[in-house]
Amino acid sequence: MTESSKEELLQLIKRFGAYLTVKMSSIFPISLHNLNARSIGAIAGFAVAIVFTWRLLRSPSGPQRRQPKRQAPASSSSGISSQSNATLTTSGVSSSEDTRAQNVVDEFFQPVKPTLGQIVRQKLSEGRKVTCRLLGVVLEESTPEELQKQVTVRYSVLEVLLEITKFCDLYLMERVLDDETEKKVLLALEDAGVFTSGGLVKEKVLFCSTENGRTSFVRQLEPDWHVDTNPDIIFQLSRFIKYQLHISPTRTERAASNVFNSPSLEQFFGCV
CATH class of the missing domain: 3.40.50.1000 (HAD superfamily/HAD-like)
Known part of the structure; x- marks a missing residue:
């Protein structure tokens, strides 16, 4: 796993944990201050297990092709443009990761219709x-x-x-x-x-x-x-x-x- 993939997974786990905390608190009115270290660890482990499972199920089946290296920008104006695009891309990825984490939690807590x-x-x-x-x-x-x-x-x-x-x-x-x-x-x-x-x-x-x-x-x-x-x-x-x-x-x-x-x-x- 590359450094970028590790960083992406870490950010997803953090967002998943934050969203899971909000979701759990809305369902179970229990204050986190009343939980001991063992309970918090169990919840964290549960969140990580779900995220890893979700990542494995959605991982691409075929090998990824290595992207060719791009030449360095020739001018300062192109460097500014690249930096701007990188900022937009990072923002887009962050928003996308937030949405994906929320979708995972929403699917897990979807109510089951009684018989x-x-x-x-x-x-x-x-x-x-x-x-x-x-x-x-x-x-x-x-x-x-x-x-x-x-x-x-x-x-x-x-x-x-x-x-x-x-x-x-x-x-x-x-x-x-x-x-x-x-x-x-x-x-x-x-x-x-x-x-x-x-x-x-x-x-x-x-x-x-x-x-x-x-x-x-x-x-x-x-x-x-x-x-x-x-x-x-x-x-x-x-x-x-x-x-x-x-x-x-x-x-x-x-x-x-x-x-x-x-x-x-x-x-x-x-x-x-």
Whole structure:
């Protein structure tokens, strides 16, 4: 390695270290005065390792050709011009090195986008049991009368449901007017693939004939979260259930501090 290359690498390490210090201090609010010599040495070694790796990855693959020697300038005016060009070149290299060092640090600290599973866990505060009504949340229909005519599964919510079943005990429930409608609902859920993951089984889809019946189901199961579209049921259960999610197309006032609002279940988890 030539002297100029060593000097260039040294300057890059210095700029990298300075920029890394600023970047680290913005992420970890720890004063450098509180770090001992061993911690500072570890950070410095970490910075040098990244820089050397980066330099190796970006080094030219082929051998460099030796540049021919240029003749000395013949006049004083050309010497002044050469000195001016050298100053501009040095300034340009310095600016370029600063940018390269900043790019290395920015790439290293680029945030990683969380997975849907991680978002679901975080949003549900690690809850282990969830109850959810079907109408208006999992199904397109909004009344039991509509279910007698047809049952339409909202496919946009299926991915969220399957993620919930991976680490939560999920129960789906709904009020129906007859046994025939109950069979239609189960068949539609089965055709949509709700039961294929193994996390949700038909026995965990509960049916009742009244809205109070759904309230009783929730009270008996004592979930960490309950999802519903009926504001009256949300209000009644707010004293007994740790968290609730009120699904409503229009923004409503929170019934209690433990009640959250969202236009849909998938929007609550950022899927739309």
